[in-house]
Amino acid sequence: TGEIKRFLRDDGMIKISRSLKEMATKARAEKEKLGVSLGREPTLDELAGALQVEPTELAAAMESGAEVESLYKTIYH
Amino acid sequence: MESKKKDRAGETVHLEFESHSHNEQFARVVSAVFAARLDPTVEEIEDIKTAVSEAVTNAIIHGYEKEIGVVHLDLTIEDKSLTIVVRDEGAGIANVKQAMEPLYTSKPSKERSGMGFSFMEAFMDEVTVESELGKGTEVRMVKRIGSIFPL
Amino acid sequence: MESKKKDRAGETVHLEFESHSHNEQFARVVSAVFAARLDPTVEEIEDIKTAVSEAVTNAIIHGYEKEIGVVHLDLTIEDKSLTIVVRDEGAGIANVKQAMEPLYTSKPSKERSGMGFSFMEAFMDEVTVESELGKGTEVRMVKRIGSIFPL
Ligand SMILES: Nc1ncnc2c1ncn2[C@@H]1O[C@H](COP(=O)(O)OP(=O)(O)O)[C@@H](O)[C@H]1O
Ligand SMILES: Nc1ncnc2c1ncn2[C@@H]1O[C@H](COP(=O)(O)OP(=O)(O)O)[C@@H](O)[C@H]1O
Ligand SMILES: [Mg+2]
Ligand SMILES: [Mg+2]
Structure with a gap:
């Protein structure tokens, strides 16, 4: 059972929807921070660099806002 | 996809x-x-997503109405511009000029504001629109990225 | 897109x-x-991304080699499975069985491990592969989501 618990705790077992939402939340906070330090809107590459993710992955994750979640829920559940 | 023998200038993906x-x-x-390839700001991405949403929703709601058809989306990058073409083979629009007027909608309801x-x-x-009744509609939109803060 | 008159069972997008x-x-x-529509885990998404990456890289590197051609990607969801078809109209494979053997590569180098x-x-x-020399290659892959811990 130790084996199975370790498997369950592994990050790989969390749902991608949660992981994307976390990335979106971090991105919103980082965007504010960078905006202040740069004195202008950060670009996607700058934001992705700060978050250490691929720009394309970030572009996809940014859709995962709260409103979208609830939209998904009404459509799919 | 006709782009097989295309000029080296731009690059298109078709969906x-x-x-x-x-x-x-x-x-x-x-x-x-x-x-993302054009390194846009978050605002520019939001603009693009809003425009795509409106054009695709129109193809789904007005173009195909109750039937299920195929929506075509072409995305082209050329220098710092993104061209988006949304096409349906649905109902078409009788009067494009009128359809494009603010607040005009053929389906007045809570969800349709006529502002798409x-x-x-x-x-x-x-934004340019070509349409033929009974044949379908093609909306072509161009966004230039980085026009406010050229690098 | 042939799927215009498809059965109601699944849904396909074509790229x-x-x-x-x-x-x-x-x-x-x-x-x-x-x-993501199938509500997969991070690990299932990583598996899918790795498989797509290998198949698309093969189409680019081996299928088209130096020329630029079109790669087709079909994604189909049916119940809890995702089917991915990657197709090129490139060189084709003379001996599919041999090509699929672990460590076999026709281009030995640092980057090609023969493990794709x-x-x-x-x-x-x-995973099934159909190929014809001079015509192209089609790789069809299925992933069932939620198969370890069914909901
Ligand atoms: N793809 C389309 N196919 C057929 N008719 C369309 C299409 N797109 C727009 N229209 C027509 O143009 C009108 C205005 O569109 P829009 O400005 O998006 O407002 P709304 O969608 O809220 O009605 C629609 O009400 C519809 O009559
Ligand atoms: N789409 C394709 N077109 C032509 N040949 C291919 C294609 N995909 C695979 N092959 C052949 O199969 C071999 C094995 O592929 P793979 O297991 O991915 O290893 P690698 O790509 O590292 O060579 C390749 O070396 C190539 O000869
Ligand atoms: Mg509209
Ligand atoms: Mg390979």
């Missing part, structure tokens, strides 16, 4: 999907992921 | 892009976005 309402979101995200084309025009640098 | 190496990443992210097909087989539930 086809069924006119289910959940695909509006899929089209938004794919457009954002493709546009106005949003596309507000968020993109160019 | 076409040029065989530039940067499109490997585009294909990977788009596949992940589509697959083995990865696809390890990370997906089904």
Whole structure:
């Protein structure tokens, strides 16, 4: 059972929807921070660099806002 | 895809999907992921996603109405511009000029504000519409990235 | 797109892009976005991305080699499975059985390990390859989502 618990705790077992939402939340906070330090809107590459993710992955994750979640829920559940 | 022997100037990806309402979101995200290559700001990405949403929703709601058809989305990058073409083979529009007027809608309701084309025009640098009744509609939009803060 | 008159069972999106190496990443992210509809785990998404990456890289590197051609990607969801078809109209494979053997590569080098097909087989539930010399190659892969811990 130790084996199975370790498997369950592994990050790989969390749902991608949660992981994307976390990335979106971090991105919103980082965007504010960078905006202040740069004195202008950060670009996607700058934001992705700060978050250490691929720009394309970030572009996809940014859709995962709260409103979208609830939209998904009404459509799919 | 005709682009097999295309000029070296731009690069196009072509997407086809069924006119289910959940695909509006899929089209938004794919457009954002493709546009990522131009290193846009978050605001520019939001503009692009809003315009794609409006055009794809129109294809789904007005173009195909109750039937399920194929929506075509072409995304082209050329220098610092992104061209987005949304095409349906649905109902078509009798009077494009009238359809593009702010607040004009053929389906007055809570959800249809008649502002779809106005949003596309507000968020993109160019919008052109070609349509033929019974044949379908093609909306072509161009967004120039980095026009405010050239690097 | 033939799916215009398809059976109501599944839903397909079709994507076409040029065989530039940067499109490997585009294909990977788009596949992940589509697959997200099945509510997969991070690990299942990583498996899908790896398999798409290998198949698309093969189409680009081996299928089209130096020329630029069109890569086709079909993504289909049916119940809890995702089917991914990657197709090129490039060189084709003379001996598919040999090509699929672990460590076999026709281009020995630092980057080609000959493990592409083995990865696809390890990370997906089904992999089938059809190919004809001079005509092209089609790789069909199926992933069942939620198969370890059914909900
Ligand atoms: N793809 C389309 N196919 C057929 N008719 C369309 C299409 N897109 C727009 N229209 C027509 O143009 C009108 C205005 O569109 P829009 O500005 O988006 O407002 P709304 O969608 O809220 O009605 C629609 O009400 C519809 O009559
Ligand atoms: N789409 C394709 N077109 C032509 N040949 C291919 C294609 N995909 C795979 N092959 C052949 O199969 C071999 C094995 O592929 P793979 O297991 O991915 O290893 P690698 O790509 O590292 O060579 C390749 O070396 C190539 O000869
Ligand atoms: Mg509208
Ligand atoms: Mg390979």
